Amino acid sequence: MVKISFLGTGLMGIPMAQRLVDGNELIAYNRTASKLTALTGARIADDPGQAIDHGDFIFLMLSDAAAIHSTLTPHLNRLSGKTIVQMGTIAPEESRELEKLVQQAQAEYLEAPVLGSIPEATSGTLLIMGGASATNWERALPLLETLGAATYIGTVGSAAALKLALNQMIGALTIGFAQSLSYLAAQEVDYSKFMEILRVSALYAPTFDKKLNRMVERNYANPNFPTKHLEKDLRLFANSAQPLGLNLAALDGLRAVVAQSIAAGWADGDYSAVLEGLKIDQEN
Numbered sequence: 001m002v003k004i005s006f007l008g009t010g011l012m013g014i015p016m017a018q019r020l021v022d023g024n025e026l027i028a029y030n031r032t033a034s035k036l037t038a039l040t041g042a043r044i045a046d047d048p049g050q051a052i053d054h055g056d057f058i059f060l061m062l063s064d065a066a067a068i069h070s071t072l073t074p075h076l077n078r079l080s081g082k083t084i085v086q087m088g089t090i091a092p093e094e095s096r097e098l099e100k101l102v103q104q105a106q107a108e109y110l111e112a113p114v115l116g117s118i119p120e121a122t123s124g125t126l127l128i129m130g131g132a133s134a135t136n137w138e139r140a141l142p143l144l145e146t147l148g149a150a151t152y153i154g155t156v157g158s159a160a161a162l163k164l165a166l167n168q169m170i171g172a173l174t175i176g177f178a179q180s181l182s183y184l185a186a187q188e189v190d191y192s193k194f195m196e197i198l199r200v201s202a203l204y205a206p207t208f209d210k211k212l213n214r215m216v217e218r219n220y221a222n223p224n225f226p227t228k229h230l231e232k233d234l235r236l237f238a239n240s241a242q243p244l245g246l247n248l249a250a251l252d253g254l255r256a257v258v259a260q261s262i263a264a265g266w267a268d269g270d271y272s273a274v275l276e277g278l279k280i281d282q283e284n
């Protein structure tokens with residue numbers, strides 16, 4: 001029975017915290033308290049400090065580094081002896097900075113970002129990437145394994161970088177697919193024929209079929225992964241890659257499409273709404 005504090009019960013945090021409740025003593029905190037009603041069997045904290053005091057492990061599943069700083073940083077003096085498990089998608093540079101802060105507070109830090117969404121979080125089949133010292137990784141591993149398959153990548157920052165590399169591909173693949181669907185619609189070519197050929201080709205990725213119906217029906221409700229988080233991840237990738245001297249021309253294009261989708265009102269919609277960012281005339 002491990003004492004766990006879980007900060008951030010948004011779309012992913014709820015199913016992840018729910019899995020960790022089993023066999024452990026979990027207390028959860030969320031800025032918007034109403035979201036915590038979806039969690040069963042956990043204690044609820046009124047403020048982050050109360051949550052942090054309870055746990056030996058502090059799980060973070062917050063939007064971004066700013067959310068982490070506003071939730072955790074005012075309570076650094078409560079962290080001594082605890083292990084922070086940061087599971088949201090942030091930049092490697094941000095993760096290393098957090099590690100320093102946490103270490104100065106006499107606590108341990110590891111990053112464990114995830115690939116997979118609400119269904120995988122619910123079934124415990126997330127792909128978890130570890131950036132940590134070997135000791136911290138071993139310490140957190142039994143808990144992480146209740147959430148999915150955990151792979152050690154390297155020191156803090158390496159798993160965050162790997163996660164951004166994967167999410168850059170979410171942008172590229174999804175926007176590429178949406179671009180082809182938009183083109184075929186304009187050419188009045190049946191998309192089902194396109195899918196028939198695509199599915200048996202080397203170009204196929206399972207994500208295409210996952211997003212097809214949403215794009216055809218232009219239905220972006222009840223997102224698993226909102227467009228605003230894809231925008232964040234592409235921005236973090238760009239900020240992290242730019243000083244490394246990479247040519248970001250293709251990424252700039254992807255970001256412009258996502259920005260247009262957000263300007264059209266789809267920040268909180270499913271990221272298949274990138275299709276809307278490809279339209280010249282938003283009215284059509």
Ligand SMILES: NC(=O)c1ccc[n+]([C@@H]2O[C@H](COP(=O)([O-])OP(=O)(O)OC[C@H]3O[C@@H](n4cnc5c(N)ncnc54)[C@H](OP(=O)(O)O)[C@@H]3O)[C@@H](O)[C@H]2O)c1
Nearest residue numbers: 008009010011012031032062063067088089117224225229
């Ligand atoms: N959804 C996915 O499929 C998926 C998959 C892999 C990784 N991720 C990553 O995992 C993280 C969480 O994703 P999610 O989909 O669960 O996001 P979400 O539903 O938007 O939840 C974000 C969480 O962060 C909190 N938060 C945001 N800004 C805050 C602030 N300034 N102060 C305090 N709390 C703040 C939110 O609190 P409120 O409820 O009060 O807004 C909520 O608990 C993100 O980094 C995301 O990129 C998501």
